[in-house]
Amino acid sequence: MASGQMSRAEALECKGFRHACHVMLYSDTESQLFGKTPIKHIVLMQMRYDGLLGFPGGLVNPSEETLEAGLTRELLEEVGLAVPIREEDLVETCIAPPHPGFNPRLILHFYVKKMEEEQIRELEKAATTTAVDHGLEAMGMVRVPLYTTKSGGGLPNFLSQSFIGNARTQLVTSLRRLHLVSPGELQRALQNSLRMHA
Numbered sequence: 001m002a003s004g005q006m007s008r009a010e011a012l013e014c015k016g017f018r019h020a021c022h023v024m025l026y027s028d029t030e031s032q033l034f035g036k037t038p039i040k041h042i043v044l045m046q047m048r049y050d051g052l053l054g055f056p057g058g059l060v061n062p063s064e065e066t067l068e069a070g071l072t073r074e075l076l077e078e079v080g081l082a083v084p085i086r087e088e089d090l091v092e093t094c095i096a097p098p099h100p101g102f103n104p105r106l107i108l109h110f111y112v113k114k115m116e117e118e119q120i121r122e123l124e125k126a127a128t129t130t131a132v133d134h135g136l137e138a139m140g141m142v143r144v145p146l147y148t149t150k151s152g153g154g155l156p157n158f159l160s161q162s163f164i165g166n167a168r169t170q171l172v173t174s175l176r177r178l179h180l181v182s183p184g185e186l187q188r189a190l191q192n193s194l195r196m197h198a
């Protein structure tokens, strides 16, 4: 497990830290790419205003709102629907690693929530219509290709994109833990992606 990991309670006792909550929303699907490659699962990320891929969510203020209420508020802003998030959906809490010359003093809370495919579709519509941050902080939701095509495209290419913070690790760890991609296929995709971290 990643270093700097802590419990929710420990995190909330830390003084002088800001908190951010992000969530991986996903569903099962029967869809097939080109009518033959099973998509199996829909996993949502977003293109951020800074050109990096990340999960929807953002800074929360635990003195004014619970972590989960803050995350639901951020989802309303960025995705256009107030998806309810529960304490049980929290997967990992860790301190954001300092950059050279800059310590963000930020605690990151990562959630995972399974939805119905129909809810995912509604959410994708809302993200371009009712979301106030659309075209501002959030440049659009994207689905993660979980398959690898014959020519080696799909997940390996996706993992070669640039990600905010440890979002790439959060994605890879979740795909593994939830068995959304088989261990062998995930390992090959990581080896064939241009970036080898995580």
Ligand code: GTP
Pocket (backbone or CB within 6 Å): 020, 022, 053, 054, 055, 056, 057, 058, 059, 060, 074, 096, 108, 137, 164, 165, 166, 167, 170
């Ligand atoms: P503002 O309203 O402009 O403050 O943005 P926000 O509240 O939506 O915050 P944002 O989503 O940018 O998240 C705050 C910080 O958390 C970012 O500056 C990143 O350092 C970090 N962060 C953002 N997205 C992710 C993510 O998907 N995973 C992880 N681990 N960290 C993230």
Ligand code: MN
Pocket (backbone or CB within 6 Å): 057, 058, 059, 074, 077, 078, 133, 137
């Ligand atoms: Mn936001």
Ligand code: MN
Pocket (backbone or CB within 6 Å): 056, 057, 058, 059, 074, 078, 137
């Ligand atoms: Mn955000």
Ligand code: MN
Pocket (backbone or CB within 6 Å): 058, 059, 074
């Ligand atoms: Mn915000």
Ligand code: MN
Pocket (backbone or CB within 6 Å): 137
């Ligand atoms: Mn904002």
Ligand code: MN
Pocket (backbone or CB within 6 Å): 040, 179, 180, 181
């Ligand atoms: Mn599966």
